[in-house]
Amino acid sequence: MKVVVDQGKCVGAGQCVLAADDVFDQRDSDGLVDLLDASPPAERSADVRHAAAVCPASAIVVED
Amino acid sequence: MSTATERLQLPLPRPNVLDLAPLYEVLRREAPIAPVTTPAGDPAWLVTRYEEVRLLLGDKRFGRSHPSPEEASRITTAAVQDGPTGSYETEEADHARMRRLLTPAFSAKRMRMLSDHMERLVEGYIDQLTSSGDVVDLHAGLAYPLPVAMICRLLGVPESDHELFSRLSERMADLTIGAEAHTAREEFFRYMVGLVETKRSSLGEDVISDLVRAQDEDPSFDYAEMVRLCVGLLFAGHETTVNRIGLGTLFLLTERSRWEALVADPDGRVDAVVEEIMRLGAPGDLGLLRYAHEDVDIAGVTIRRGDALVLSINAANRDASVYSDAESFDPDRPERTHLGFGHGAHFCIGASLARTELRVVFAALAKRLPGLRLAKELDQLEVRATLTGGVAELPVTWR
Numbered sequence: 483m484k485v486v487v488d489q490g491k492c493v494g495a496g497q498c499v500l501a502a503d504d505v506f507d508q509r510d511s512d513g514l515v516d517l518l519d520a521s522p523p524a525e526r527s528a529d530v531r532h533a534a535a536v537c538p539a540s541a542i543v544v545e546d
Numbered sequence: 547m548s549t550a551t552e553r554l555q556l557p558l559p560r561p562n563v564l565d566l567a568p569l570y571e572v573l574r575r576e577a578p579i580a581p582v583t584t585p586a587g588d589p590a591w592l593v594t595r596y597e598e599v600r601l602l603l604g605d606k607r608f609g610r611s612h613p614s615p616e617e618a619s620r621i622t623t624a625a626v627q628d629g630p631t632g633s634y635e636t637e638e639a640d641h642a643r644m645r646r647l648l649t650p651a652f653s654a655k656r657m658r659m660l661s662d663h664m665e666r667l668v669e670g671y672i673d674q675l676t677s678s679g680d681v682v683d684l685h686a687g688l689a690y691p692l693p694v695a696m697i698c699r700l701l702g703v704p705e706s707d708h709e710l711f712s713r714l715s716e717r718m719a720d721l722t723i724g725a726e727a728h729t730a731r732e733e734f735f736r737y738m739v740g741l742v743e744t745k746r747s748s749l750g751e752d753v754i755s756d757l758v759r760a761q762d763e764d765p766s767f768d769y770a771e772m773v774r775l776c777v778g779l780l781f782a783g784h785e786t787t788v789n790r791i792g793l794g795t796l797f798l799l800t801e802r803s804r805w806e807a808l809v810a811d812p813d814g815r816v817d818a819v820v821e822e823i824m825r826l827g828a829p830g831d832l833g834l835l836r837y838a839h840e841d842v843d844i845a846g847v848t849i850r851r852g853d854a855l856v857l858s859i860n861a862a863n864r865d866a867s868v869y870s871d872a873e874s875f876d877p878d879r880p881e882r883t884h885l886g887f888g889h890g891a892h893f894c895i896g897a898s899l900a901r902t903e904l905r906v907v908f909a910a911l912a913k914r915l916p917g918l919r920l921a922k923e924l925d926q927l928e929v930r931a932t933l934t935g936g937v938a939e940l941p942v943t944w945r
Contacts, residue, residue, distance in 0.1 A: 499655060
């Protein structure tokens with residue numbers, strides 16, 4: 483699984499951090515998404531996909 | 547094609563504080579973007595289906611400003627979400643600056659770090675409630691003080707001002723007092739100007755201090771805009787969550803099995819319960835306001851530049867084409883997303899704060915007061931006649 487984030491689209495909602503805080507964080511400077519793990523293990527798939535689904539700016543793309 | 551007589555009049559009458567007008571189901575099916583007359587008597591479009599509400603919230607062709615504000619449809623006579631806000635020319639840049647300034651202060655991680663503090667506060671409120679009688683008001687004793695204490699701490703507002711700013715908030719959002727609501731908004735602005743100027747000499751580590759510093763350094767950041775933002779944060783930072791705690795309690799206590807399921811496993815179930823409260827809880831029943839910034843064809847209608855849209859989050863969150871058994875309260879449902887905090891660029895900046903507060907409240911209530919029940923029938927509860935709605939009282943007992 484490969485995760486791509488777009489900081490240009492991100493609105494800093496933090497939904498992804500609540501869904502999977504081992505994969506996503508928010509930068510202290512501006513609150514925008516900080517990708518901690520671009521290739522999370524398969525068992526994190528459900529939470530990572532949930533993070534992408536709830537992102538209000540559609541700034542997260544999950545590729546298989 | 548539509549004539550004035552075909553227009554539905556908002557608000558749609560609802561049976562009680564938990565359920566919505568059955569007409570929404572018909573609208574979603576037959577007229578997902580319907581011409582309506584707002585409570586203020588002006589024309590607008592009511593959007594009720596999940597798909598279009600989500601789409602429009604994320605569409606930059608719609609904004610909160612209006613190309614000619616004096617001609618814009620008014621929504622209500624309250625002084626919140628009643629008409630256009632901000633400058634048509636600079637809306638996007640102003641909003642981007644606002645998000646940049648505020649987002650770090652309300653980040654998910656920072657809000658989670660406040661959990662312990664919230665837990666201590668909630669323990670204190672519950673201690674106080676359980677020692678003050680057999681029937682107590684959970685609204686005045688818990689639902690209200692927690693969000694007030696937290697937003698005061700984050701914004702740097704003296705908690706001792708709470709009676710003043712909550713009364714002003716209530717009047718600002720009142721749908722029944724006409725121009726008086728706007729007088730309250732002016733008073734709220736004067737209060738905030740006083741607070742800002744008092745703080746200026748000793749700025750601290752809080753959001754209002756951050757905004758004062760930012761406005762001081764940025765000539766394009768208008769003073770009045772900064773004050774409006776501070777008022778908005780203080781208003782939205784407590785009104786909304788107070789109501790959500792109240793409605794959540796009602797959803798859980800009006801059907802015993804819901805409460806018992808939470809009591810059986812508070813830590814394991816509270817997150818899902820909070821999301822379901824966010825999906826179904828519908829304190830105010832209008833929606834989010836947007837104005838079209840250009841002509842747009844969507845769902846079989848043509849929306850003209852300048853038209854007002856009322857995006858019904860409540861109706862979208864109960865869309866049967868998205869949610870199985872959409873009207874029922876079911877934290878175990880497979881669909882985990884909702885529009886309770888909005889969507890797109892204006893997504894609620896306080897979402898993580900609200901979620902953390904709701905989680906702490908409902909986990910603590912389930913653990914400390916497993917016998918909790920309503921001391922009054924749902925229909926007997928006083929409902930507030932404000933834009934943000936909710937109940938004015940929440941008498942409960944636990945013995």
